[in-house]
Amino acid sequence: MVKIVNEIGRIRITNEVVSNLAGDAATSCFGVKGMVGRSQGSGPFQLLRRESMSKGVEVHSNEDGSVSLELHIGVDQGINISAVCRSIIKEVRYKLQKATGIPVQSVDVYVDTIIG
Numbered sequence: 001m002v003k004i005v006n007e008i009g010r011i012r013i014t015n016e017v018v019s020n021l022a023g024d025a026a027t028s029c030f031g032v033k034g035m036v037g038r039s040q041g042s043g044p045f046q047l048l049r050r051e052s053m054s055k056g057v058e059v060h061s062n063e064d065g066s067v068s069l070e071l072h073i074g075v076d077q078g079i080n081i082s083a084v085c086r087s088i089i090k091e092v093r094y095k096l097q098k099a100t101g102i103p104v105q106s107v108d109v110y111v112d113t114i115i116g
Contacts, residue, residue, distance in 0.1 A: 002061055002102050013100055018067060019057035022107075025095040026057075026071050029087045031079035036072045036112040047074050047115070066103040067096075073109060077116030085109040 002018065004011040023035050034047045035056025058070040069092065075084055089107045096104055 002065065002067060002100075004065070004101065013102065015059040015061070016054055018059045018069075018096065018100070018102070019054035021096050021099055022057045022059075022069050022071060022092050023054050025092045026073060026088045026109075029084060029091055031076050031084040032088065033074040033076055033115045036074045047113075062105055064103075064105075066105040068106045068108075069096075069104065070108045070110065072112050074113040074115050075111055077114050081111055085111070 001015060002013045004013070026032055027034055035054075036047060037055040056072045060068040060070075062068060071088065071092065073088070075081060088109050092107050093104045096102060
């Protein structure tokens with residue numbers, strides 16, 4: 001949970017809200033098929049539906065009030081993975097900071113599967 005304190009009050013933003021915003025930003029990028037999660041028994045990766053995309057994002061709150069994110073994605077076959085990941089990093093950082101004002105320290109993107 002991220003806490004923002006200023007002269008007029010306090011705001012608490014849950015990790016679920018942050019992960020939903022990050023997942024939405026990531027899946028709007030070209031070449032991203034969707035967020036990816038693992039089944040409970042650490043089985044195969046599975047593409048997540050839109051309503052559970054936050055399970056493909058891990059949020060780590062830092063002591064300085066910033067967040068670090070880990071995104072697990074599935075991409076289309078035949079795309080430039082490096083370019084897609086750079087696009088995701090920029091988009092997630094921009095949209096999260098614009099929507100919440102929370103500084104983003106890092107965005108790590110893990111391409112878990114290629115869907116063809």
